[in-house]
Amino acid sequence: MAIIARTGNEAMAEAMRQINPDVVAAYPITPATEVVMIFASFVADGLVSTEYIPVESEHSAMSACVGASAAGGRVMTATSSQGLALMYEILPIASALRLPIIISEVNRALSGPINIHCDHSDTMAARDFGWIQIFSEDAQEAYDNVLQCLKIAEKVKLPAMATTDGFIISHCMSKIETLEDDEVKKFVGEYSPTLPLLDIKEPKTFGLLDLQDYYFEHKMPVVEAMKEAKKVILEVGKEFGEKYGREYGFFEKYRLDDAEVAIVALGSTAGTAKVVVDDLRDKGVKAGLLKLRVFRPFPAEELAEVLAPLKAVAIMDRSDSYNTQGGPLYTEIRSALFDLAKKPKLINYIYGLGGRDIGLEEINSIYTDLASAEKLAAVNYLGVRE
Amino acid sequence: MSKKILEIRWHGRGGQGAKTAALLFGDAALSSGKNIQAFPEYGPERMGAPVASFNRLSDDPITLHCSITNPKIVVVLDPTLMGKVDVIAGLPEDGSIIVNTKETPATVRANLKLKGAKVYTIDASGISKEAIGRDIPNTPMLGALVKVSGFLDFTQMLKDTEVKLSKKFKGKPEIINGNIEAIKKAYAEVAGE
The missing domain is CATH 3.40.50.970 (Thiamin diphosphate (ThDP)-binding fold, Pyr/PP domains)
Structure with a gap:
């Protein structure tokens, strides 16, 4: 070593x-x-x-x-x-x-x-x-x-x-x-x-x-x-x-077990989100994170099981499918949760295209949004100028 | 922003070693047992064009992967950048800026119209020309940065740098000694207000 x-x-x-x-x-x-x-x-x-x-x-x-x-x-x-x-x-x-x-x-x-x-x-x-x-x-x-x-x-x-x-x-x-x-x-x-x-x-x-x-x-x-x-x-x-000493699964759960709201993200963004989750936890917000590691094969049943108890989940896609109904991660997770009797409200954020920076403030705003997830559009383009 | 992470921004011109300085400083901090990040800003890369690079240092693992917008310390390798690049952008009240220049900190502060924050100056180019025979300000600036940041043990950092330079410049003791002398001199001479 x-x-x-x-x-x-x-x-x-x-x-x-x-x-x-x-x-x-x-x-x-x-x-x-x-x-x-x-x-x-x-x-x-x-x-x-x-x-x-x-x-x-x-x-x-x-x-x-x-x-x-x-x-x-x-x-x-x-x-x-x-x-x-x-x-x-x-x-x-x-x-x-x-x-x-x-x-x-x-x-x-x-x-x-x-x-x-x-x-x-x-x-x-x-x-x-x-x-x-x-x-x-x-x-x-x-x-x-x-x-x-x-x-x-x-x-x-x-x-x-x-x-x-x-x-x-x-x-x-x-x-x-x-x-x-x-x-x-x-x-x-x-x-x-x-x-x-x-x-x-x-x-x-x-x-x-x-x-x-x-x-x-x-x-x-x-x-x-x-x-x-x-x-x-x-x-x-x-x-x-x-x-x-470094075990890996399909995904990493970060302060997710007792969380009420969570973000699902791939790659480096998940690391930045951990800092936001820590800050929110210090303020008493029950925030969590699921960092997805394996996209193919897609761990649908496993994701459904851990996301089911949450109130609202933001799925972060760093690419769009141009299908008018959300990015690839969002549509796959929605599909994975479709058969659940009780499921969280799922919101899609397409973000960071072409390397647009995703910082603490942006991620924090997503957790804030999740508190009133019912009012949100299904698919959102994070920080895009009009 | 986690307060336990020290964030640094380097300003230089393409070819001046701003990226190398960030890597060297990161490497030195790693040798002292710290968690580190060192990364350049990528854009059109041309000799002489303004460039920036960055460090994050912490005792704890660093999971932040966003850009650095409010660095605690700014290091300016080339004084001619001031006035052309906003080198004090995002610098907090309790931050520090270290400039490679013959000017005094008070003059630099006045030129930058900077209120708050600490201003340090060091003639890193002069030291480099004298000790190494070339204008390579990034190595002496490391010495100044170690002094200003107070983040690393200076003796340990010198030792690690010597080991690294010895590997890179085998059979060229004058380069190794010159660099070490330059770092020591900048550490001793950096002045601030």
Whole structure:
């Protein structure tokens, strides 16, 4: 164990170094560039035995990852925003082929207008491609989540992305605790692919044309694997806690058990909200927070159970679905709570698009709003000027 | 705002080391067992353009991830920024501003039209030219900041910085010694009112 100062990007690159994947194929993009840049220096310095493929686009990066993973390698990449968007065509192929590829993804607003700062529109647009998606509050979680994503992905044979918030976390240096190289090696174990293409004694073909007759059946294993992932995410999070003292689940409950009002948020915003919750608790307000970590698979039953007793809940979305009925997190949580006999009033706040700062005052105003939640509109755009 | 967190804002020009200074100060505080954050403000990055960077320091874990709007301490690496950038924006009554300049604190206060807060000055550029042979004001400013903030143990901070510089500038003892001398001198000479 070492206590060091690292940015989110450095933390993710460090986890990748310790994993020492067989192949990394990547193309740089702000704000994830450093992950790739630092990892490339690890390769150049001989600190990893990875085959590093500097491709000409993210589409090629993910295509090379699919090829290398199908061949039987342990494969990783890093990207952000338009880079992830350029991978979209290949992402569902990775999950359909059951390839446990890992992306260190740095959340950044999708163009346009062009913007380099944080929101979750890139990751949220990739939510229906059969990838496991895990969000991180800070650099420590980014490091821990990359390690856990790899183990989860290889166990359930699905690709996974661990995400951080662009600039807010990716470029913020903070104190993190890293594991020893040997500990990481032991934690992730040796990778033994089930059906490696390079096993030339057992020749096989990948990516065949699959029409009306069987395509549907061949999608079902992804559905089943996602169900399995819910179990494995908890197992791996528990094991991580037992071994290294930081346990992870689907979400973190912060002063939520006796709360009357609460916020649900992803990523760095949840950290800032903790300070607001503490202040409100000092003033006698029964405020709580639920920091969602796992967005895919979606922990619907578990969320319904913990949110049910509350009076009012604000769901914070750092992206919009442009569906006229709220952001992706809000609509999924509403759906998760639909069958409950008694449920809290749910309000949606879409906030922080394109990196708009979300501070204590803004979060505090949401808790104030929740005291009279009945009067609020269902979907609100936080702090947008008229 | 949690009162237990010390927030600092650095002002400089692109290429002057405002980001590096925040990272170095954060790293030094980490070595003293503190919880830290160090982050730059990102915009168009050009040599010579005004830039800012930030630190948060605390004995307790820091979960704040928003921007810093009311820093307790402001550090100005380049005096020519004053009048062009609002360096005292959000500076509270009980805050401090440290400026790299040959001017006296009283002159700087008058130029900034600043009421309240403490004003400190130090000729960090002069010290840097003398000790290191180049105008790199960020290292001496670390010494001034340690003095003004009272947040870190100076002897420990010097020791940690020496270890870090030794790794970075192996075989260049003149750079290491020059930097250490510059930090010590700024620590001793920073003056305020």
